[in-house]
Amino acid sequence: MSKQKSQGLASYENVNDSYLKRRRLSGSAGWPLLWSLGVGAVISGNFFGWNFGLAAGGFWGLTIATFLMATMYVCIAYSIAELSAALPHAGGFYSFTRNAFGPFLGFICGVTIIIEYVLTPAVIVVGITGYLQPLMPAVPVYLLWLFAYAIFVAINIRSVELTLNVGLILTLVALMVLVIFYLSMVVAGVFSSELLFTIPPEPGQLATWLPKGWQGVFAAIPYAIWFYLAIEQLPLAAEETGDVASNMPKALTLGIFTLIALSLFTLVLNSGVGGGAAAISQSNVPLGAGLESYFGKGSTSNFVTAIALTCGLIASFHTVIYAYGRVLFSLSRAGYLPRWISVTSKNHTPYRALILGAVIGFICALIINISGSGAVGAVLLNMSVFGAVLSYALVMFSYIKLKISRPDLPRPYKSPLGIWGAAIGAFLAILSLFACFSVPTYRPGVWGVSIFLLVAILYFLLYGKNRLVAQAPEEKAALMLKRQA
Numbered sequence: 001m002s003k004q005k006s007q008g009l010a011s012y013e014n015v016n017d018s019y020l021k022r023r024r025l026s027g028s029a030g031w032p033l034l035w036s037l038g039v040g041a042v043i044s045g046n047f048f049g050w051n052f053g054l055a056a057g058g059f060w061g062l063t064i065a066t067f068l069m070a071t072m073y074v075c076i077a078y079s080i081a082e083l084s085a086a087l088p089h090a091g092g093f094y095s096f097t098r099n100a101f102g103p104f105l106g107f108i109c110g111v112t113i114i115i116e117y118v119l120t121p122a123v124i125v126v127g128i129t130g131y132l133q134p135l136m137p138a139v140p141v142y143l144l145w146l147f148a149y150a151i152f153v154a155i156n157i158r159s160v161e162l163t164l165n166v167g168l169i170l171t172l173v174a175l176m177v178l179v180i181f182y183l184s185m186v187v188a189g190v191f192s193s194e195l196l197f198t199i200p201p202e203p204g205q206l207a208t209w210l211p212k213g214w215q216g217v218f219a220a221i222p223y224a225i226w227f228y229l230a231i232e233q234l235p236l237a238a239e240e241t242g243d244v245a246s247n248m249p250k251a252l253t254l255g256i257f258t259l260i261a262l263s264l265f266t267l268v269l270n271s272g273v274g275g276g277a278a279a280i281s282q283s284n285v286p287l288g289a290g291l292e293s294y295f296g297k298g299s300t301s302n303f304v305t306a307i308a309l310t311c312g313l314i315a316s317f318h319t320v321i322y323a324y325g326r327v328l329f330s331l332s333r334a335g336y337l338p339r340w341i342s343v344t345s346k347n348h349t350p351y352r353a354l355i356l357g358a359v360i361g362f363i364c365a366l367i368i369n370i371s372g373s374g375a376v377g378a379v380l381l382n383m384s385v386f387g388a389v390l391s392y393a394l395v396m397f398s399y400i401k402l403k404i405s406r407p408d409l410p411r412p413y414k415s416p417l418g419i420w421g422a423a424i425g426a427f428l429a430i431l432s433l434f435a436c437f438s439v440p441t442y443r444p445g446v447w448g449v450s451i452f453l454l455v456a457i458l459y460f461l462l463y464g465k466n467r468l469v470a471q472a473p474e475e476k477a478a479l480m481l482k483r484q485a
Contacts, residue, residue, distance in 0.1 A: 027240030053223030382445025
């Protein structure tokens with residue numbers, strides 16, 4: 001290795017060919033597998049979490065918030081489809097921000113998505129075992145966590161082809177569960193539109209259709225995000241995709257519109273069953289409340305609920321493991337994180353990054369369990385939501401910056417929404433940041449992200465910025481763009 005001249009805040013090293021050969025991904029995924037990767041990562045949001053927005057804003061308040069968030073994610077999907085085709089690297093959001101604003105903000109954006117993708121599986125695995133343990137009471141919960149991580153990390157390590165095909169199967173099963181639920185609620189006559197409006201208005205609110213007022217719409221935004229959170233992980237698969245310029249935009253756009261359709265069916269049909277919106281808003285298992293209204297209380301509904309929820313959660317658990325592996329891999333390969341993390345297996349999968357993320361996730365699951373309540377789990381999950389929204393704002397501004405400063409950048413695919421779409425996405429992302437902070441239960445998560453980012457900034461300034469790798473694809477592209485500017 002040899003030192004290269006400093007580039008602003010950062011210093012680079014040149015590496016030999018063997019460095020990149022030991023850190024190589026491979027694959028040629030088509031749009032159907034990418035579609036399932038994106039939808040699978042998000043689909044568990046239709047099973048729980050979203051319903052707390054009913055308490056925050058009532059049915060129409062959450063509906064308006066969902067419309068706003070759907071608009072934001074459509075803008076994000078089209079914008080990152082263009083960026084992925086122009087900058088097809090495993091770094092995803094980190095790569096986009098790095099090319100637009102330099103290594104410091106690129107690293108910060110990378111850290112925010114590490115928070116999102118490493119913490120989310122930890123919370124999901126606790127949820128999975130929470131539903132399965134009543135069916136296997138003799139098995140210690142720690143062994144169930146270990147088993148879940150071991151199985152799905154092993155699949156991810158084995159090969160990207162196996163990972164994506166398993167993801168497709170799990171996503172289709174979870175999708176089938178939701179479709180059966182929707183049909184059952186309608187065909188059996190369990191759904192009633194009158195049940196959508198069972199949340200009483202607060203004092204001073206004359207309009208029963210918006211029981212919490214417009215403040216309720218604002219407060220419901222963080223919960224509406226659940227319907228779409230993590231579709232943005234798809235660009236991380238760029239180096240394992242065939243014909244990125246065609247497959248990535250198709251998967252992103254079909255994925256987000258699939259999720260919008262699911263969110264509308266879930267919001268309407270799940271809110272209008274059982275005890276109605278008021279009861280569903282307080283349920284930890286909203287889908288289960290709907291199934292209970294169909295099967296009646298008892299062991300049958302409990303069993304069906306456990307299986308249904310587990311299908312949705314496992315689909316997201318598996319696909320988000322893929323995501324954290326690629327984020328850790330790309331930041332390590334570029335030198336922002338210790339370089340040993342990015343070494344890949346003979347099958348070209350980032351096995352060290354996958355194992356490291358699992359170890360951190362397992363420790364987080366232990367912390368959730370030891371705390372004795374759902375409070376720690378809620379904080380960790382809220383941290384992932386806030387970190388994600390922060391990354392959205394950074395990437396939307398990156399799109400605008402590159403569109404203006406680098407109009408000559410080859411763009412095999414162009415967003416039909418252009419700069420205005422990215423501007424709307426950025427505005428809604430900033431609105432979401434304020435909405436997250438306005439909800440008291442989200443504030444510990446906000447502070448958690450702030451502390452994590454402070455530690456990351458110190459690490460970058462004291463160590464990481466001096467060890468960047470000039471030949472890493474994301475950095476090579478950024479340095480080349482800078483020379484051409």
